[in-house]
Amino acid sequence: MILASGFFEDLFRGILQGTPPGAVYALIALGFVLTYKTSGVFNLAFGAQAYISAAMYFKVHSVWGWPKWAALLVSVFVLAPLVGLVLERAIFRHLRTASAVSKLVVTIGLSVALPEIFNWAARFSAVAGRQITGIVPDGAGVYYDPFGVYRFNRDELAMMAVALAGTLLLAALFRFTMMGLSMRAVVESPRMTELSGINANRVSAFAWALSSTFAGMAGVLIAPRFNSLSSGDYFTLVIIAVAAAATGLLISLPRALLGGLGLGWFIAVFNTFLPGLADDHTWLRPFQENLTPSLPFVVLFAILVLWRAVGRQREASDPLAGVDPPPPALAALERHPKLTLFTRLFGVFFVTVVGLVVWFRADVLWMSLVTKAVIIALIYLSVTVITGMGGQISLCQGTFAAIGGFTVFQMADRFNMSVLAAALIGAALAAVVGALLSLPVLRLGGVWLAIATLAFAFFFDAVMVKFSWVGGGSTALLTGTQVPRPLIGPIDFASDRAFLVLAVVALVVVSVVVIQLREGTIGRTLAALRGSEVAAASIGISAARARIVAFAVSAAIAGLGGALLAMHQQNVNYALNFAPIVALFWLVVVVALGSRTVEGAIQAGAAFALFEPLILQGELLGWIVRGEERLPEFFPLSGNWRLILFGLMAMQFARHPEGLVEHGKRRSATRINGWLEAREARA
Amino acid sequence: MSASILELRDVEAGYGPFRALFGVSLAVGAGEAVALVGANGAGKTTLARVASGLLAPSAGSVHIDGSEADQGSLPAWRFVRAGMMHAPEGRSVFATLSVEDNLALSFQRAFGRSGLADGLDRAYELFPRLGERRGQVAGTLSGGEQRMLSLARVLVESPRLLIADELSLGLAPMVVDQVFETLSQIRATGTALLIVEQQVGHALELCDRAAVLEHGLISWQGPTNEAGAALESRLFESRAPH
Ligand SMILES: Nc1ncnc2c1ncn2[C@@H]1O[C@H](COP(=O)(O)OP(=O)(O)OP(=O)(O)O)[C@@H](O)[C@H]1O
Ligand SMILES: [Mg+2]
Numbered sequence: 018m019i020l021a022s023g024f025f026e027d028l029f030r031g032i033l034q035g036t037p038p039g040a041v042y043a044l045i046a047l048g049f050v051l052t053y054k055t056s057g058v059f060n061l062a063f064g065a066q067a068y069i070s071a072a073m074y075f076k077v078h079s080v081w082g083w084p085k086w087a088a089l090l091v092s093v094f095v096l097a098p099l100v101g102l103v104l105e106r107a108i109f110r111h112l113r114t115a116s117a118v119s120k121l122v123v124t125i126g127l128s129v130a131l132p133e134i135f136n137w138a139a140r141f142s143a144v145a146g147r148q149i150t151g152i153v154p155d156g157a158g159v160y161y162d163p164f165g166v167y168r169f170n171r172d173e174l175a176m177m178a179v180a181l182a183g184t185l186l187l188a189a190l191f192r193f194t195m196m197g198l199s200m201r202a203v204v205e206s207p208r209m210t211e212l213s214g215i216n217a218n219r220v221s222a223f224a225w226a227l228s229s230t231f232a233g234m235a236g237v238l239i240a241p242r243f244n245s246l247s248s249g250d251y252f253t254l255v256i257i258a259v260a261a262a263a264t265g266l267l268i269s270l271p272r273a274l275l276g277g278l279g280l281g282w283f284i285a286v287f288n289t290f291l292p293g294l295a296d297d298h299t300w301l302r303p304f305q306e307n308l309t310p311s312l313p314f315v316v317l318f319a320i321l322v323l324w325r326a327v328g329r330q331r332e333a334s335d336p337l338a339g340v341d342p343p344p345p346a347l348a349a350l351e352r353h354p355k356l357t358l359f360t361r362l363f364g365v366f367f368v369t370v371v372g373l374v375v376w377f378r379a380d381v382l383w384m385s386l387v388t389k390a391v392i393i394a395l396i397y398l399s400v401t402v403i404t405g406m407g408g409q410i411s412l413c414q415g416t417f418a419a420i421g422g423f424t425v426f427q428m429a430d431r432f433n434m435s436v437l438a439a440a441l442i443g444a445a446l447a448a449v450v451g452a453l454l455s456l457p458v459l460r461l462g463g464v465w466l467a468i469a470t471l472a473f474a475f476f477f478d479a480v481m482v483k484f485s486w487v488g489g490g491s492t493a494l495l496t497g498t499q500v501p502r503p504l505i506g507p508i509d510f511a512s513d514r515a516f517l518v519l520a521v522v523a524l525v526v527v528s529v530v531v532i533q534l535r536e537g538t539i540g541r542t543l544a545a546l547r548g549s550e551v552a553a554a555s556i557g558i559s560a561a562r563a564r565i566v567a568f569a570v571s572a573a574i575a576g577l578g579g580a581l582l583a584m585h586q587q588n589v590n591y592a593l594n595f596a597p598i599v600a601l602f603w604l605v606v607v608v609a610l611g612s613r614t615v616e617g618a619i620q621a622g623a624a625f626a627l628f629e630p631l632i633l634q635g636e637l638l639g640w641i642v643r644g645e646e647r648l649p650e651f652f653p654l655s656g657n658w659r660l661i662l663f664g665l666m667a668m669q670f671a672r673h674p675e676g677l678v679e680h681g682k683r684r685s686a687t688r689i690n691g692w693l694e695a696r697e698a699r700a
Numbered sequence: 701m702s703a704s705i706l707e708l709r710d711v712e713a714g715y716g717p718f719r720a721l722f723g724v725s726l727a728v729g730a731g732e733a734v735a736l737v738g739a740n741g742a743g744k745t746t747l748a749r750v751a752s753g754l755l756a757p758s759a760g761s762v763h764i765d766g767s768e769a770d771q772g773s774l775p776a777w778r779f780v781r782a783g784m785m786h787a788p789e790g791r792s793v794f795a796t797l798s799v800e801d802n803l804a805l806s807f808q809r810a811f812g813r814s815g816l817a818d819g820l821d822r823a824y825e826l827f828p829r830l831g832e833r834r835g836q837v838a839g840t841l842s843g844g845e846q847r848m849l850s851l852a853r854v855l856v857e858s859p860r861l862l863i864a865d866e867l868s869l870g871l872a873p874m875v876v877d878q879v880f881e882t883l884s885q886i887r888a889t890g891t892a893l894l895i896v897e898q899q900v901g902h903a904l905e906l907c908d909r910a911a912v913l914e915h916g917l918i919s920w921q922g923p924t925n926e927a928g929a930a931l932e933s934r935l936f937e938s939r940a941p942h
Contacts, residue, residue, distance in 0.1 A: 201801075206794065209794060212786050212788065213809065
């Protein structure tokens with residue numbers, strides 16, 4: 018009896034404790050649903066928008082010393098809608114008819130770039146330990162304890178009140194107003210809405226202003242909970258809140274509210290009881306230590322995979338999509354034969370010159386950069402397989418690469434195995450993990466697949482890496498995850514030159530494999546599926562097998578690349594190379610530059626590895642004027658510029674969803690084709 | 701010549717690099733009914749899209765009431781506000797909205813909040829089936845019901861010009877008759893018509909004038925009573941090799 022009452026008291030306290038974080042998730046989930054409902058965008062940049070307003074509030078209130086109401090006005094009711102309007106006008110208006118997947122890529126780019134742009138423009142930098150004061154007076158200092166088991170402070174109450182009021186107001190907006198109806202109509206088909214006599218542009222501008230304001234509000238309300246403001250925290254929150262939004266299929270506001278609260282309760286109750294259980298059952302202890310931080314991601318993954326309706330939800334297609342021209346074919350297929358010959362010759366010439374220069378003149382740093390570019394290009398081919406050929410987005414390519422890297426580390430460390438053999442084992446292991454992962458998630462498709470793979474990446478990051486049989490545990494803390502260079506007979510790849518050759522050979526082999534795959538049955542099946550799953554099924558093409566193979570091959574390529582990168586750097590460097598956020602970068606870079614071709618991946622690899630050191634840090638200039646003094650101060654550009662440029666690239670991608678390289682190629686091909694044909698006509 | 705409501709002058713249009721119309725001129729006067737006929741792929745739908753502002757012409761111009769519509773960005777909603785409604789080809793309902801919301805979206809703008817209920821009543825009177833299913837999500841309606849829904853929207857509003865693309869496609873013969881009956885009724889109220897129709901007989905009966913589109917060019921236009929002969933020779937011609 019006593020035990021039972023203790024149990025219920027614990028449970029009750031757990032629930033109360035979980036309510037404030039639940040309200041946080043609910044606020045974000047509501048905003049996320051609002052954006053999706055009114056703009057059709059699965060907006061991963063929602064957290065970035067929330068961050069901007071929170072940072073602005075901090076700046077205005079705490080730095081400039083303005084009163085709270087003024088800070089709220091500026092940050093939430095002026096800046097936030099303004100950001101929304103600019104985003105709509107500059108980016109999302111052009112993306113209305115784009116695929117959900119290209120929109121996702123753009124929002125990933127924005128989620129990285131927006132905070133950086135704001136920090137730079139407002140000269141803002143978060144100071145650790147300087148918390149934001151909430152919008153209510155003495156928000157963190159006054160407590161209410163209605164049940165005698167848990168004390169709520171005013172900030173928390175304000176947050177819960179806004180979440181509830183927001184749900185009601187927004188529900189009323191959608192139910193009773195013309196604007197609410199128009200916003201839903203525009204999401205499905207802007208053109209049909211226009212045929213009803215409604216200015217679709219105005220409607221979507223309003224929608225973005227509204228959802229951004231909500232993002233800003235959420236950002237400011239949540240901010241007091243953080244030790245210091247960081248856009249990364251907001252991003253992670255959004256990923257978790259997707260779980261709550263998913264329970265309402267991204268459409269239902271009340272379900273998003275309940276889902277958010279439920280998530281908070283579940284996590285709090287879990288954390289209330291697990292320690293006690295783990296005390297009694299020792300075998301639970303490692304799980305308790307490692308699972309707690311990753312619990313939200315496990316829940317997210319479970320909801321996506323188990324909630325059957327999520328996978329079945331299909332986007333309503335625009336009935337007037339037929340007004341758009343079809344996407345053009347790959348430029349290479351339409352090229353004039355002479356032009357093709359010329360490009361090939363030029364390509365060979367260019368690669369030879371670069372190769373010779375690097376071979377004979379490069380110093381250690383250069384050699385290392387080029388090697389890294391080659392290996393990254395190899396990893397990017399894994400994106401070419403899954404996204405370029407399969408049309409699906411995986412956000413856990415970094416995890417597959419990490420599996421390759423860690424396998425090499427473990428095999429060499431424990432069994433003194435040859436690293437090249439270990440790399441193959443790593444690739445095989447990654448392939449198995451990829452195939453297993455693909456079984457539950459493939460049914461999802463589209464953005465849900467992307468989010469499920471991201472949840473997996475975060476789970477790996479939070480739990481698996483900490484195990485000693487994966488990331489090395491405490492050994493790795495002391496000595497790092499060291500990996501030796503390979504040795505084949507007399508050839509010692511410890512020499513940078515030899516290793517570069519090895520990397521190039523690997524890249525060539527993988528390129529050939531990818532091209533073979535694309536031309537073969539699997540590639541054709543994937544292409545058919547990308548066109549229309551229903552149509553493909555009606556002629557007897559099965560999705561499952563081809564997709565599982567694509568996932569496995571892609572994972573294997575990433576695993577091999579991860580192993581090579583670990584050998585190259587002689588360390589796995591997980592946090593630097595393979596963390597989930599890095600893999601997000603990868604995807605955007607590849608997709609923006611061109612995910613459908615092998616060249617696209619190679620150019621993306623070069624861009625990722627070489628751009629910052631060469632251009633931003635002035636290495637290229639320094640190298641050109643070699644002998645003179647280096648010019649490190651020549652470009653006063655900080656590393657943050659990489660993030661901003663990266664965001665700009667994502668925006669550029671919005672205009673050219675076939676990829677920037679492909680776009681450039683097509684433009685020049687059209688011009689030169691025309692010229693060649695005109696000359697032939699004259700002759 | 702009386703001022704035409706809508707006039708296309710030397711319009712060229714297409715999709716990306718592909719061109720579907722090569723200099724088409726066509727005018728619809730107030731209260732006039734024009735039938736647009738032609739083989740599959742001749743460019744009829746493309747012409748209807750240009751005429752309703754969905755597709756911007758790459759050359760030539762579109763005139764509404766004698767004044768040129770803004771080139772390049774021709775927002776379709778301006779055409780609607782000027783009294784031109786387009787019932788597009790194929791499925792043209794909001795699949796995620798209910799039947800009632802589909803209609804309300806249009807009617808609220810046209811009739812205001814107060815006229816909304818009246819407009820809905822008229823729509824359900826026209827197509828009782830829609831009344832029975834007013835709460836249903838439009839995406840789950842049968843093909844014919846969806847057609848009725850998009851028709852109800854334009855027929856109830858009796859615009860100044862109705863551009864209708866393959867209205868009768870997918871409807872049961874009896875409903876087709878009913879639709880043409882309604883069309884001739886709203887014609888009588890002064891609505892001008894531009895109809896694209898495969899049911900040439902029905903269309904010619906309803907209209908004063910016909911235009912024949914072939915390979916993106918208007919090859920013949922004139923009064924409907926002369927159209928029969930012209931059409932026959934052309935249909936044979938287009939069946940001939942090359
Ligand atoms: N979105 C598009 N992209 C590329 N070409 C298109 C597109 N829509 C139509 N076309 C092409 O434009 C041409 C004219 O098409 P349109 O739809 O205007 O023909 P139509 O006369 O309406 O034919 P139907 O009687 O079959 O409806 C056709 O050759 C068609 O293939
Ligand atoms: Mg047509």
